Amino acid sequence: MSPMSADALADLLADARAGVAFTGAGISTESGIPDFRSPDGLWTREDPRDFSFRRYVASPALREQAWRRRHALWQDPPRPNLGHFALADLEAEGHLAGIVTQNVDGLHADAGSRTVVELHGSTRRVTCIGTAPRAGTPQGCGFTASHAWAFARLDAGEADPRCPSCGGIVKTTTVSFGQNLWPGVLEEASALVERADVVLVIGSSLSVEPAASLPRRAHRAGVPLAIVNAEPTPLDDLAEVRVRARAGGVLADVAAALPARREASA
Numbered sequence: 001m002s003p004m005s006a007d008a009l010a011d012l013l014a015d016a017r018a019g020v021a022f023t024g025a026g027i028s029t030e031s032g033i034p035d036f037r038s039p040d041g042l043w044t045r046e047d048p049r050d051f052s053f054r055r056y057v058a059s060p061a062l063r064e065q066a067w068r069r070r071h072a073l074w075q076d077p078p079r080p081n082l083g084h085f086a087l088a089d090l091e092a093e094g095h096l097a098g099i100v101t102q103n104v105d106g107l108h109a110d111a112g113s114r115t116v117v118e119l120h121g122s123t124r125r126v127t128c129i130g131t132a133p134r135a136g137t138p139q140g141c142g143f144t145a146s147h148a149w150a151f152a153r154l155d156a157g158e159a160d161p162r163c164p165s166c167g168g169i170v171k172t173t174t175v176s177f178g179q180n181l182w183p184g185v186l187e188e189a190s191a192l193v194e195r196a197d198v199v200l201v202i203g204s205s206l207s208v209e210p211a212a213s214l215p216r217r218a219h220r221a222g223v224p225l226a227i228v229n230a231e232p233t234p235l236d237d238l239a240e241v242r243v244r245a246r247a248g249g250v251l252a253d254v255a256a257a258l259p260a261r262r263e264a265s266a
């Protein structure tokens, strides 16, 4: 059997009892969410510096713009696609222990996945980062809420909603450029990967550190690696199974093929 097929991937996952899926932007493009790095990605239309933590803290105008844009975007919320649903199925059927994602869209949880580590935070949660946080580290009072809270403040006429407890700046929990990862998140992801019997990389170019080091470390520990991505990745040569395709169709095929394999091995 070709190591390049969805069949080979189904074989690998059929035996998995603690697989970990590592997902990137490529799994959400089919939900209409732009990929930052692809040729027609967000960077061609936005200034990356606008997304830096330092500028968010420094510029009320930029914060107002960010809230306006986000509010408009979520008027018509993105929905999970076949790839997200297939991963939720794989977890429900006991093949996956969880998902480590670079995405901030919350679509894995929407699809029904239960164990999801969001390495780069979420655009669906907001939190107080304090009045003058420095050096990429939020220094909030602990206030946190759904982004719906912020949208309600905008609807009530506040352009740059402030923390109701301490008056601090409010930001989504998305990790911006120049912002440190949230404490404990990398440890949580590492713990999942350390117990993994398969690591399945989906829709990630594996170009962002430290996130990309997780699959590399799993491979070094002898855990089989599978990669589903439309483009080549730096770890392709290490992968037992590679499928050069968009995620949705491949994962749906794999999830559909697994019940028959379970029956055959029962």
Ligand SMILES: [Zn+2]
Pocket (backbone or CB within 6 Å): 128, 129, 130, 140, 141, 142, 143, 163, 164, 165, 166, 167, 168
């Ligand atoms: Zn606060």
